[in-house]
Amino acid sequence: MTTKTYGQYCGVARALELVGERWALLIVRDLLVGPKRYTDLRAGLPKIPTNVLATRLKELESAGLVERRVQPRPSGAVVYELTPYGLDLESVVLALGRWGARSLGELRPGEIATPDSLVMALRSTYHPPKRGTGKLAYELRFGDIVIHATCSGQTLTVEPGPFPEPAPSGMVVVEAMASLTPLLTGAIDGAKARASGIVGKQASAADLDLFATVFRIE
Amino acid sequence: MTTKTYGQYCGVARALELVGERWALLIVRDLLVGPKRYTDLRAGLPKIPTNVLATRLKELESAGLVERRVQPRPSGAVVYELTPYGLDLESVVLALGRWGARSLGELRPGEIATPDSLVMALRSTYHPPKRGTGKLAYELRFGDIVIHATCSGQTLTVEPGPFPEPAPSGMVVVEAMASLTPLLTGAIDGAKARASGIVGKQASAADLDLFATVFRIE
DNA sequence: CTGGATCCACACAGATACTG
């Protein structure tokens, strides 16, 4: 958001004036996963110049999308959190991520994945299973990055990190092999990932198929 | 799309590298209404510098979102048209427009509305009527700007300009008074617009109510 | 007239160093 406007009385133009600048929607993407500290945002966006991050946060705050909160002592930590209006950007970020994931090829040199970006990617590909699958629990692993998801019906939760103990029984562990692409594009299959069961369940190819049905593009 | 990347293997980041630069999504917005010539795009985006428009079009073309076509003689006109991948940005533009429309206040000085922006705004607020309303036809007028829409069930068409002759019977004319805001935000009522029937129908407040139900935010 | 290209001034992004 700058002094420069598009001069159009239009929702799209107004939205771009609020979140159209470089890095803004990526900051929102990470905040959609949960409130974060300044340092956490830097960790999730390693290539953002620190002055740009500071500027964006001020702009998003004065636009009413982000709230800067100082935690009570003793922590005294500064936390950035989306306001309700900021949270409503989820549909935008998900639509954008769905569209952009289609042109994700292989990992390019210097390119990284982050837990938060994976969380939003998974949220963007969710298709509620038709019926009778009950509650599903997945733990996704790619290298050091681990996220977990549970879903039943319309309700989906995806969060960074492994399941807190005790892990839900019936949880299926999905490990992406060699490439994240299939996970982000929904083109997952046995050659690209494997499912291993934990906690009283033996995972099978059928589990991976179900996963690929629930999380897919379009 | 520049040489600058976000360095993230993420659909959102990739999307922003493709259409995240200034003016890009507004060009896409106008092209979603239909193929356009260079001059038409300039007319719809009066404040875009001509070199920026030319640059964006090249970028969008090399990204595979836009196709530049030269019409056969005698016209020989240059036309820019969205590719299928570019057309898939409609969900993104609609989501962005819905979100941004909520912070549209009154028309600001120097701000204009265009037929294309109104067309996309109306598309973004469509809620298919539950049942039994049959086919609805509206002609919307605000100052010089006229667009028309028909809808029945899931199918919606909104296009710039008045209905071609002969106008559909039962068409309702909705005239925004003094302000476009209610049209774009769905907060329309009798104080802000009026419905007048044409072609064998006498429009009533009920017609305006139905309109406000079919086209509204969230 | 359409469909741009060229030029310049400047605001903003990127990179790095520094600070309460």
Add this chain to the structure above:
DNA sequence: CAGTATCTGTGTGGATCCAG
């Protein structure tokens, strides 16, 4: 930890000019 300060380069805005 949470930023600020400073410098540099590039993208953007604005105006003008040009070829078919």
